[in-house]
Amino acid sequence: MSPALLGLVTIVVGVGGCLGYFYLSNLFLDKVLFPARGPNAGRNINRANMVRPWLFLGPGIVALGLYLGYPVFETLRLSLTDRTQDDAFVGLANYQQMFAEPKFWEAMRNNMLWLIVVPAASTAFGLLAAQLTDRIKWGSIAKSLIFMPMAISFVGASVIFKLVYDARPAGNEQIGILNAVWMQFDGGFGSILFLKLAPVLILAAFAAIVAYVGWLLLRPILGGKDNFALKALRAVSGLVSLYFAMIALRNIFDIIGMDFPYGQPQTWLTLPFYNNFFLMVVLIWIQTGFAMVILSAALRGIPEETVEAAIVDGANPFQIFFKIKVPQIMPTIVVVWTTITLVVLKVFDIVFAMTNGQWETQVLANYMYDKLFRANDWGVGSASAIIIMLLVSPILIWNVVQARKEMR
Amino acid sequence: MDNIAGRKSGLSWAVNLSVVLLVTLWLFPTVGLLVSSFRTADQIAASGWWKALFPSEQVVQLRTGGAEAATQEGDLWVVEGNLLEEAEEGPEPGTEITRFGVSSKAVDAYAVGEVASFTKDTKTFTMDAAGNYRFTSTKELKKRGQRVFITATLPPEFTLANYDQVLLSGNSNDSMTKAFLNTLTVTIPATIIPIVIAAFAAYALAWMEFPGRALLIAAVVGLLVVPLQLALIPLLKLHLNIGIGKGYLGVWLAHTGFGLPLAIYLLRNYMSGLPRDIIENAKVDGATDFQIFTKIILPLSFPALASFAIFQFLWTWNDLLVAKVFLIDSTGNTTVMTNQIVELLGTRGGNWEILATAAFVSISVPLLVFFAMQRYLVRGLLAGSVK
Numbered sequence: 138m139s140p141a142l143l144g145l146v147t148i149v150v151g152v153g154g155c156l157g158y159f160y161l162s163n164l165f166l167d168k169v170l171f172p173a174r175g176p177n178a179g180r181n182i183n184r185a186n187m188v189r190p191w192l193f194l195g196p197g198i199v200a201l202g203l204y205l206g207y208p209v210f211e212t213l214r215l216s217l218t219d220r221t222q223d224d225a226f227v228g229l230a231n232y233q234q235m236f237a238e239p240k241f242w243e244a245m246r247n248n249m250l251w252l253i254v255v256p257a258a259s260t261a262f263g264l265l266a267a268q269l270t271d272r273i274k275w276g277s278i279a280k281s282l283i284f285m286p287m288a289i290s291f292v293g294a295s296v297i298f299k300l301v302y303d304a305r306p307a308g309n310e311q312i313g314i315l316n317a318v319w320m321q322f323d324g325g326f327g328s329i330l331f332l333k334l335a336p337v338l339i340l341a342a343f344a345a346i347v348a349y350v351g352w353l354l355l356r357p358i359l360g361g362k363d364n365f366a367l368k369a370l371r372a373v374s375g376l377v378s379l380y381f382a383m384i385a386l387r388n389i390f391d392i393i394g395m396d397f398p399y400g401q402p403q404t405w406l407t408l409p410f411y412n413n414f415f416l417m418v419v420l421i422w423i424q425t426g427f428a429m430v431i432l433s434a435a436l437r438g439i440p441e442e443t444v445e446a447a448i449v450d451g452a453n454p455f456q457i458f459f460k461i462k463v464p465q466i467m468p469t470i471v472v473v474w475t476t477i478t479l480v481v482l483k484v485f486d487i488v489f490a491m492t493n494g495q496w497e498t499q500v501l502a503n504y505m506y507d508k509l510f511r512a513n514d515w516g517v518g519s520a521s522a523i524i525i526m527l528l529v530s531p532i533l534i535w536n537v538v539q540a541r542k543e544m545r
Numbered sequence: 546m547d548n549i550a551g552r553k554s555g556l557s558w559a560v561n562l563s564v565v566l567l568v569t570l571w572l573f574p575t576v577g578l579l580v581s582s583f584r585t586a587d588q589i590a591a592s593g594w595w596k597a598l599f600p601s602e603q604v605v606q607l608r609t610g611g612a613e614a615a616t617q618e619g620d621l622w623v624v625e626g627n628l629l630e631e632a633e634e635g636p637e638p639g640t641e642i643t644r645f646g647v648s649s650k651a652v653d654a655y656a657v658g659e660v661a662s663f664t665k666d667t668k669t670f671t672m673d674a675a676g677n678y679r680f681t682s683t684k685e686l687k688k689r690g691q692r693v694f695i696t697a698t699l700p701p702e703f704t705l706a707n708y709d710q711v712l713l714s715g716n717s718n719d720s721m722t723k724a725f726l727n728t729l730t731v732t733i734p735a736t737i738i739p740i741v742i743a744a745f746a747a748y749a750l751a752w753m754e755f756p757g758r759a760l761l762i763a764a765v766v767g768l769l770v771v772p773l774q775l776a777l778i779p780l781l782k783l784h785l786n787i788g789i790g791k792g793y794l795g796v797w798l799a800h801t802g803f804g805l806p807l808a809i810y811l812l813r814n815y816m817s818g819l820p821r822d823i824i825e826n827a828k829v830d831g832a833t834d835f836q837i838f839t840k841i842i843l844p845l846s847f848p849a850l851a852s853f854a855i856f857q858f859l860w861t862w863n864d865l866l867v868a869k870v871f872l873i874d875s876t877g878n879t880t881v882m883t884n885q886i887v888e889l890l891g892t893r894g895g896n897w898e899i900l901a902t903a904a905f906v907s908i909s910v911p912l913l914v915f916f917a918m919q920r921y922l923v924r925g926l927l928a929g930s931v932k
Contacts, residue, residue: 147793193746193753198761204799204805208779266564269563281919285915290908296890296900300581312592533770
């Protein structure tokens with residue numbers, strides 16, 4: 138049978154089957170099992186209403202349980218067994234093996250980089266785009282164009298950016314825009330301005346912001362009002378922030394001291410460490426539109442009185458934005474941030490299509506795919522899937538808690 | 546908002562300028578791919594795509610007439626004519642030629658009017674700016690004419706040949722037709738089936754009272770973020786064990802399972818916002834739950850159904866991982882477009898004309914859906930994230 142026909146049959150059978158199931162099971166319940174007449178009509182109606190929700194939920198629960206619930210436990214089990222020894226229980230041996238692999242730590246390091254850079258950059262760009270487009274006439278067109286990459290597949294985006302990063306040997310015409318721009322730099326004044334001064338300023342601003350956040354987190358510890366757990370959390374996150382500030386400062390010195398290979402085309406995707414950022418650009422490009430749309434709706438939901446009051450009090454546009462608007466949409470920013478974090482943790486296609494984890498660009502999801510389907514090592518593959526699950530679970534718990542709070 | 550207090554912001558031009566900059570930056574990569582898909586391989590290799598939009602100086606290879614066009618003048622065989630008029634394709638006659646060359650190693654060695662020398666010294670070649678040439682040789686000429694490279698400023702030129710190659714040629718490596726149909730076959734059932742299942746479940750979670758409802762909703766919210774990577778091996782094992790194997794049925798089921806949490810979540814949020822009165826009135830009038838669901842809830846929930854349908858469509862159309870694991874077997878007959886593009890990246894990484902066209906064919910459908918149904922997509926995003 139041709140696949141298209143098979144598809145059609147499946148749609149008819151699937152949809153018809155579902156509808157038929159719901160219709161017939163309800164009919165059976167109301168007419169045969171607990172008919173709403175005779176001496177027990179009242180009791181029967183109540184009983185039928187107790188059963189009915191489960192008829193409606195049945196297929197959904199089965200599908201969810203089978204396709205998402207069961208795999209979590211099965212993967213956990215697989216990660217503790219060895220396929221080559223007839224699925225014998227091997228304890229944490231798979232994890233030990235995985236932790237001993239440098240490629241795993243490379244993937245972990247890159248994933249952490251992705252986790253910091255992509256949500257931060259997407260949210261920042263999205264906030265910027267939302268704020269700017271809300272103030273102009275053709276804002277909705279601009280929004281729709283920035284939002285457009287959302288519809289493009291990761292694979293399509295990878296091809297698009299491979300063209301951007303394309304490199305030709307020196308002397309030939311460059312057809313990748315990045316190299317074409319790069320070849321314009323010759324070490325003169327412009328190069329110093331754009332390649333030394335600008336990155337140093339950006340890094341310095343980043344370091345300052347992170348250090349300030351760290352200080353805000355650490356300062357209340359001395360006050361001594363919080364309980365111990367909160368203090369510990371503050372200490373850890375504060376110290377992590379300070380660590381990032383330190384890294385940023387160290388990179389400033391690196392950039393100042395670096396000799397750029399002017400006039401030589403660069404194969405951007407093979408530059409260790411920096412190529413990660415060139416891959417991240419693809420995801421940032423896609424996710425910014427998402428952040429923009431949601432943040433723009435949140436910005437519009439801000440009560441106008443607060444902004445008016447600020448204007449009357451003489452606040453300038455920057456103060457209005459950072460001191461009035463941003464604090465009011467903080468919950469939305471958190472939601473956007475966590476949503477993008479989830480996307481980042483599962484990112485696979487971009488790395489798979491562009492570098493396949495070569496040149497130190499491995500990430501967890503691609504590492505897992507490598508282990509499962511190339512090395513056929515289900516134990517270690519499942520173990521790395523569990524690591525992804527562990528990284529996701531704080532967000533999972535937070536979401537569930539949030540949802541339960543809402544329902545009360 | 547700044548002019549509320551009767552003051553127009555002086556930053557207005559700066560805002561406009563930054564938005565133009567931002568939009569350009571965001572569009573630039575995609576436009577590059579689109580433009581490249583309309584250029585020939587030679588054009589792509591010769592200049593960046595951003596130059597294709599303007600007239601540019603290009604080098605074109607042409608040929609003089611061959612042996613049959615030659616006349617004999619004493620010891621010399623001579624071919625005379627006009628390169629541009631004789632050529633079947635290439636620059637229009639009347640184009641001004643600035644330089645020429647007779648060897649691929651030095652394509653612009655001579656200015657027009659100069660006489661080109663050959664290594665064997667038996668031939669001469671000269672031409673003017675209009676393409677009129679004179680080619681002489683002391684030996685009898687070969688059947689094919691002499692190669693000549695001309696440099697001229699040419700207007701932008703685009704071709705549909707790449708699309709012809711990718712869509713219609715039937716070439717087994719490049720043709721996307723089969724992959725396109727396969728993708729469609731995966732996408733449509735994988736979009737429709739979860740909607741039906743989720744709609745019933747969402748109705749139960751929104752409007753029916755039963756013990757454990759809160760727990761189930763919490764479970765759905767939790768499953769929303771479970772990475773599908775966890776499901777790959779256990780489900781593949783399951784499919785192989787129960788005989789589905791790798792194929793369409795497996796990928797439909799997998800997409801249904803993975804799409805359900807979002808579907809239930811979105812639809813439940815929307816349905817629980819519907820007015821209680823309508824539903825209670827219908828109940829008083831003796832409607833069963835099934836009737837209420839099909840006659841009242843479903844039509845009213847159309848916006849939410851549409852948003853989820855778009856999400857699921859985009860997600861299944863653009864998916865690579867699920868198709869690779871559950872669908873594509875070693876015969877490769879069931880390949881989808883994303884997978885074929887990745888393979889093209891490996892085998893034809895340098896053939897940008899094919900790659901760009903193939904990629905554009907694959908992203909054109911989602912883009913169409915996106916621009917046509919953007920309203921619903923935005924609404925769905927807002928319902929799914931903002932709390």
